[in-house]
Amino acid sequence: MRHLLNPLDLTVEEIDDLLALAGDIEKDPSRYAHVCDGKKLATCFYEPSTRTRLSFESAMLSLGGSVLGFASADSSSAAKGESIADTIRIISCYADICAMRHPKEGSALVAALNSQIPVINAGDGGHQHPTQTLTDLLTIHSLKGRLGNLTIGLCGDLKFGRTVHSLINALVRYPDVKFILISPPELKVPEYIRQDVLQANNVEFKELGNLDEALPELDILYMTRVQRERFFNEEDYIRLKDCYILTPKKMKLAKEDMFILHPLPRVNEISVEVDKDPRAAYFKQAQYGVYVRMALIMRLLEVGTPC
Ligand code: NCD
Numbered sequence: 001m002r003h004l005l006n007p008l009d010l011t012v013e014e015i016d017d018l019l020a021l022a023g024d025i026e027k028d029p030s031r032y033a034h035v036c037d038g039k040k041l042a043t044c045f046y047e048p049s050t051r052t053r054l055s056f057e058s059a060m061l062s063l064g065g066s067v068l069g070f071a072s073a074d075s076s077s078a079a080k081g082e083s084i085a086d087t088i089r090i091i092s093c094y095a096d097i098c099a100m101r102h103p104k105e106g107s108a109l110v111a112a113l114n115s116q117i118p119v120i121n122a123g124d125g126g127h128q129h130p131t132q133t134l135t136d137l138l139t140i141h142s143l144k145g146r147l148g149n150l151t152i153g154l155c156g157d158l159k160f161g162r163t164v165h166s167l168i169n170a171l172v173r174y175p176d177v178k179f180i181l182i183s184p185p186e187l188k189v190p191e192y193i194r195q196d197v198l199q200a201n202n203v204e205f206k207e208l209g210n211l212d213e214a215l216p217e218l219d220i221l222y223m224t225r226v227q228r229e230r231f232f233n234e235e236d237y238i239r240l241k242d243c244y245i246l247t248p249k250k251m252k253l254a255k256e257d258m259f260i261l262h263p264l265p266r267v268n269e270i271s272v273e274v275d276k277d278p279r280a281a282y283f284k285q286a287q288y289g290v291y292v293r294m295a296l297i298m299r300l301l302e303v304g305t306p307c
Pocket of ligand 1: 051052123129132162163224225263264265
């Protein structure tokens with residue numbers, strides 16, 4: 001039985017296979033409409049979500065399976081003090097696979113260690129979010145035709161943004177990927193990402209405070225919101241929340257073929273006028289999230305590809 005807790009749980013070959021399957025699903029979703037008939041996905045979400053939970057549910061429904069679950073900690077027995085270990089034992093009796101989101105780092109690992117069914121980490125605190133990374137990789141691959149030989153700018157809250165941590169983890173395995181990490185000093189990437197991931201893999205990166213300076217060099221700009229819920233105090237959040245706002249004027253500094261990604265939700269960091277720019281790829285990115293989650297569910301449940 002396989003779980004997905006971190007993008008590194010998948011080899012580069014397995015990621016290639018998932019992206020290829022997702023691409024195939026995109027071309028002809030109806031071919032896959034019954035591959036999970038009779039299977040159930042549980043979505044156990046202890047933290048707010050729109051895209052991740054609903055795209056998981058949409059993915060399972062599109063494969064012919066069914067879904068059950070809860071969308072907030074207060075509507076589950078967590079509110080009565082039940083542990084994740086006990087909850088997942090029970091969910092294992094009710095479903096074939098589980099996608100879990102929780103505010104504590106490491107919670108998906110605890111679930112996996114106590115589970116009889118595959119557990120997918122749908123976000124554990126400020127740590128990892130591997131299925132957003134699969135979505136991001138599929139988006140980059142379909143826009144650029146490759147995952148190597150790219151200069152990627154990651155901008156915003158690089159400290160608490162779990163999508164950033166997972167994406168860096170995954171991308172360092174491709175050749176000639178360079179990172180420009182754009183954040184205020186308080187929101188730089190955690191030391192373990194800088195040392196154990198970037199430096200340990202001899203990956204070229206620089207850390208900048210200024211978005212304008214980075215823009216002309218980038219092939220991909222990955223914007224993120226400042227993660228209010230992970231701040232210790234509101235004043236710091238207010239001071240930092242609007243540190244970067246991407247506007248049509250700033251987009252003039254970017255290459256004609258630089259694409260903008262964002263895991264969403266957007267707060268203020270991309271002005272709505274930028275949505276009209278053909279380089280704005282964040283809504284398309286959300287659509288790709290369904291195809292790649294369909295592919296992941298198929299692989300973790302080991303259901304065959306229809307002939
Ligand atoms: C992200 C998350 O939950 O980490 N959202 C998502 O899953 N698309 C990003 C965020 O909340 O800022």
